[in-house]
Amino acid sequence: MPQTTATQRAWRTVLERIESDLLLGTLGPGDRLPSERDLAADLGVGRSSVREALRVLEVMGLIRTATGSGPQAGAIVIATPSGGMSALLRLQVAAQGFPLADVVQTRLVLEDAVTAALAADGQRDLGGAYALLDAMDDDQLTAPEFLALDAELHYALAEASGNTVITAMMAGLRTSIESYVLEGSARIEDWTSMAAHLRAEHRELVAAIAAGESDAARNLVHAHITGYYTAAGLVPDRRAVLTDQN
Structure with a gap:
């Protein structure tokens, strides 16, 4: 079964927040996104919703994600929306x-x-x-x-x-x-x-x-x-x- 409407809204909330930050210039190439835990707490959604939003942004070519620890771990902005x-x-x-x-x-x-x-x-x-x-x-x-x-x-x-x-x-x-x-x-x-x-x-x-x-x-x-x-x-x-x- 697909996800429930409530979960879908939560996923869209995360995506729209990050998209807004990219459009406003609050986030730009090289910037690191907050952790999944921090984004979930800040937006009042589950971490699974955060992961889904990040995955779509990665497919769109706007961010890169990497597991582990260190300076290259997490989600990093690699492009800004243009055109x-x-x-x-x-x-x-x-x-x-x-x-x-x-x-x-x-x-x-x-x-x-x-x-x-x-x-x-x-x-x-x-x-x-x-x-x-x-x-x-x-x-x-x-x-x-x-x-x-x-x-x-x-x-x-x-x-x-x-x-x-x-x-x-x-x-x-x-x-x-x-x-x-x-x-x-x-x-x-x-x-x-x-x-x-x-x-x-x-x-x-x-x-x-x-x-x-x-x-x-x-x-x-x-x-x-x-x-x-x-x-x-x-x-x-x-x-x-x-x-x-x-």
Whole structure:
């Protein structure tokens, strides 16, 4: 079973605190993060939540962690958010609390445009998407970690499309998207099977884009988005989402 909603909120609390410190310049390259114990005590969360947040930040390339003792142990900042990453972190703050129906319908519109544009672009660069697909193949990822990488993948595809407005809108929606998909993950009894299903859908989608198959890619991204919300019990069924969109 995925983690509970309370644990998911705790994990997001840690991640958002560190992201805020990075954006404000309170933390910068070479700085060491407080220990897991200190972060847990300061934020009132469990150490497992701290570890999950640090793991995602490490996958994003913002920190490096090392076990043991000495000057190289613990979590050290190795990069600061810049460019698209900075926009991603800043804009998501403004997107708290959007209605689920609005989020789903907007995702369908935006990601339809993204997949169509990428499939039609012979110069497309999917390197970032492939790296995230590989990262999501790790069977040890928890549901929150997996879904954070999932959100990164969809954002990476938007960024690869070259449309800066769509990229900014996807960045602004990230918090709302993650909030709802995490809520839904708690309702999925067999998360291992769901994660495998999502991995396969991601691979199929990116393969269709790489092959220039625009119609197939658009159909796949629609099925992927509506399928998860339906399986997680967040919407009654796939037809309801598509009907509301029209």
